[in-house]
Amino acid sequence: MKLYSRLFSSITSHNPHAYLLIVLFGGLFLYSCSTTEPFSGYSYDPPDVTDTQDKEILYQNKRVIGFGEPRIWISNEFSGARVSDAWLASGLVQDTVVIRIKPENAPINNSPWYAFQIWSDQAHEVFIRLSYEGARHRYIPKIASITEPTNWNHLQDSTSYSADGSVHFNLQIGTDKQLIAAHPIHPNNIEALEEYPESHGFASKIVVDTVGYSHNNRAILQWQSQDHAEIEKEGLLLLFSRQHPPEVSGYRSFLYFFNRLMGTDELAQAFRSKFHIIAYPMMNPDGVEQGHWRHNSKGIDLNRDWEFFRQPETRSVRDALSPLAYGRYNVVYGIDFHSTNENVFYPINEEVITGIDNFTQRWFPYVAEANPELNFRSEEFEPNSPIAKNWVYKTFGTDALTFEVEDELSEEAIQSLGHSAAESLMKLLLEELLAAEQ
Numbered sequence: 001m002k003l004y005s006r007l008f009s010s011i012t013s014h015n016p017h018a019y020l021l022i023v024l025f026g027g028l029f030l031y032s033c034s035t036t037e038p039f040s041g042y043s044y045d046p047p048d049v050t051d052t053q054d055k056e057i058l059y060q061n062k063r064v065i066g067f068g069e070p071r072i073w074i075s076n077e078f079s080g081a082r083v084s085d086a087w088l089a090s091g092l093v094q095d096t097v098v099i100r101i102k103p104e105n106a107p108i109n110n111s112p113w114y115a116f117q118i119w120s121d122q123a124h125e126v127f128i129r130l131s132y133e134g135a136r137h138r139y140i141p142k143i144a145s146i147t148e149p150t151n152w153n154h155l156q157d158s159t160s161y162s163a164d165g166s167v168h169f170n171l172q173i174g175t176d177k178q179l180i181a182a183h184p185i186h187p188n189n190i191e192a193l194e195e196y197p198e199s200h201g202f203a204s205k206i207v208v209d210t211v212g213y214s215h216n217n218r219a220i221l222q223w224q225s226q227d228h229a230e231i232e233k234e235g236l237l238l239l240f241s242r243q244h245p246p247e248v249s250g251y252r253s254f255l256y257f258f259n260r261l262m263g264t265d266e267l268a269q270a271f272r273s274k275f276h277i278i279a280y281p282m283m284n285p286d287g288v289e290q291g292h293w294r295h296n297s298k299g300i301d302l303n304r305d306w307e308f309f310r311q312p313e314t315r316s317v318r319d320a321l322s323p324l325a326y327g328r329y330n331v332v333y334g335i336d337f338h339s340t341n342e343n344v345f346y347p348i349n350e351e352v353i354t355g356i357d358n359f360t361q362r363w364f365p366y367v368a369e370a371n372p373e374l375n376f377r378s379e380e381f382e383p384n385s386p387i388a389k390n391w392v393y394k395t396f397g398t399d400a401l402t403f404e405v406e407d408e409l410s411e412e413a414i415q416s417l418g419h420s421a422a423e424s425l426m427k428l429l430l431e432e433l434l435a436a437e438q
C-alpha cells in the first residue's frame with residue numbers, strides 16, 4: 001500500500017492523465033464496493049441540506065430591551081450577539097427573565113447559539129430562562145464582564161434543564177454590564193482574528209490575503225506561509241475552519257495548530273522548508289458576526305456546498321486554490337476543523353486510494369495517544385458528500401480529514417491538542433517525504 005502510494009504521487013506529479021488511470025486501476029482492485037448512493041445528508045442534518053440555493057434568513061432586531069422594576073436591560077447590539085426577544089414572565093414564586101432565541105432560518109441543526117448583555121438599574125438577583133425556537137439547549141452558558149471581555153467563566157453549576165429544551169439559572173446583576181454567551185465572544189470574533197497573527201508573533205511568516213467576500217461583504221481571509229521552499233514541487237497542506245459559526249472549540253484547535261506550524265524550533269522550520277501551508281481561518285464571517293447557529297447569510301450550510309459552489313464563501317476558496325494547486329504545489333493533505341459533542345476524526349474510508357494513502361489512519365494514533373483524556377475515536381466515511389474534506393480528495397486526489405473537537409473542551413486541553421496534533425503531523429509528513437525521496 002505504501003509503495004503504491006509513492007508510485008501514485010510520483011506518477012501523478014508528472015502526468016495528470018495517469019491520475020485517472022490509477023484511480024480506475026485502484027478502484028478495480030482495491031475498492032470493489034463502488035455502489036455509492038447519492039448523498040442526501042448526515043443523520044443529524046435537516047431535510048434538503050444539499051439544496052444550497054439561496055434562502056431567506058431572519059435578521060435580528062438590534063436593540064436594547066428594558067422591563068421590570070428595578071429595570072432590567074438586555075442588549076444584542078454587539079458583534080456575535082443573538083437575542084430574538086426578551087421579556088419578564090410573572091410567576092407565583094418568582095418572576096423569570098425569558099430570553100428567546102431563534103435561528104437564522106429553519107430547518108437547521110441543533111446548535112443554538114446565543115449571546116447577550118444584561119444589566120440593571122439596581123443590583124439584584126434574577127432568574128433567567130434561555131428558550132430556543134425549534135432546538136434544545138446545547139452550549140453551557142459562559143459569563144464575562146464587558147470591562148474584561150477576555151476573562152470568561154462557566155455558569156455550569158447553577159444551570160438546570162427543562163424537558164422543553166430550555167435552560168434556566170440564577171444570576172446576580174447590577175449596573176455593570178455582563179456578557180452571557182454560548183462561547184466566549186471576543187477572542188473568537190473577526191476583530192480578534194485580524195489581530196491574531198500579530199499578537200501571536202507569526203505575522204512576518206505569513207501573507208494574509210482576501211480571496212473573496214461573503215454575501216454581506218465581509219472578507220474571506222487566507223493565511224499563506226511564505227518560507228522559501230528548497231524543493232521544486234512543494235508539498236501543500238490545506239486547512240479550513242469556522243464554516244459553522246458556533247463551533248469555537250474546533251476553531252481554537254485550528255488556531256493553536258496553525259500557531260505550532262509557525263514555531264521557531266527545528267521541527268517547524270524543517271517542515272516549512274519542505275511544505276507550504278494555506279489556511280482559511282474563518283469561512284463564514286457573516287455567521288460569526290450575526291450570531292448564526294450554523295448557516296451563512298443566505299441560510300445555507302456551507303459545508304454542504306462543496307459540489308455546486310452556489311455560495312460566495314465556498315466559491316472564493318475553490319477559485320483561490322484551484323490554480324495554486326496545479327502550479328508549483330502538490331497538495332499533500334487537507335484538514336477541516338469543526339466541533340461536536342465528542343472528540344472524533346472523520347477520515348476518508350481506508351479502501352479509497354489517496355495521494356499519501358491512509359495518512360489519516362496513520363496519524364490518528366499519535367493524536368489519540370498524545371491526548372488520552374480526550375477519548376478520541378475515528379469513524380470513516382465514504383467520500384460521497386459535498387463537504388470540504390471530500391472536495392480536497394476529489395480535486396487533488398489526496399487524503400483529507402474532518403477534525404471534530406468536543407464543544408466544551410477546556411482552553412488548556414484545546415491548546416495541548418492543537419500543538420501536539422501539529423507536531424505529530426509535521427513529523428509524519430516529513431518522514432513521508434524522506435521515504436518518497438529514497
Ligand SMILES: [Zn+2]
Pocket residue numbers: 244247338339
Ligand atoms: Zn461543523
